[in-house]
Amino acid sequence: MKANNMRDGFGEKLRLFVLNGVPLLATLMLMFISFVPINSVQFDYFRPAIGLICVYYWVLKRGNLFGYASAFVVGFLTDVYSSSPLGINVLLMLLMASVTHWLAHYFRNSSFGAIWFIFSLAALGTVLLKWLLLMIYSGRFLPLWEGFFGYISTVMVYPLIVLINLKIQNRFLPREYIDE
Numbered sequence: 001m002k003a004n005n006m007r008d009g010f011g012e013k014l015r016l017f018v019l020n021g022v023p024l025l026a027t028l029m030l031m032f033i034s035f036v037p038i039n040s041v042q043f044d045y046f047r048p049a050i051g052l053i054c055v056y057y058w059v060l061k062r063g064n065l066f067g068y069a070s071a072f073v074v075g076f077l078t079d080v081y082s083s084s085p086l087g088i089n090v091l092l093m094l095l096m097a098s099v100t101h102w103l104a105h106y107f108r109n110s111s112f113g114a115i116w117f118i119f120s121l122a123a124l125g126t127v128l129l130k131w132l133l134l135m136i137y138s139g140r141f142l143p144l145w146e147g148f149f150g151y152i153s154t155v156m157v158y159p160l161i162v163l164i165n166l167k168i169q170n171r172f173l174p175r176e177y178i179d180e
Helices: 002-034 050-062 068-081 088-107 112-138 145-172
Strands: none
Touching: 002 050, 002 068, 002 145, 050 068, 050 088, 050 112, 050 145, 068 088, 088 112, 112 145
């Protein structure tokens, strides 16, 4: 009888571990899809920041499952797969997670349009900060339009990424687990 309780306890712990990893795994899958190489230099400027959208979404909706460690992993992998110097996207993702977590109780239950607008402002701030940090790092002036096109595509693809994350959340995270 006692061995059965130990197995049930291990099974429950394993289930909770997997459930806690759903937001990070979903984010990483979407990010890796967005990093598929495209043989067009011009199209690379329009590559949306999927990781940034996912960090914002998961911290806002399920901050108990997606914390600073997950934001760090997303930022680190974004740095590794992009041409950014190591640490810039880590900083940006941690800032996005921090600001979203700090403001979440004010606008968590707002309309989709309001949340999208707040994201567009936060994403603009991250684009400007990244532009500034890249200029400091390179020691030369960089054109802002390169980051601006990525910003526009990020804001435009936001509803699609939120819809995918919402479907993942509804499919893989049971209601009783979410409300805890």
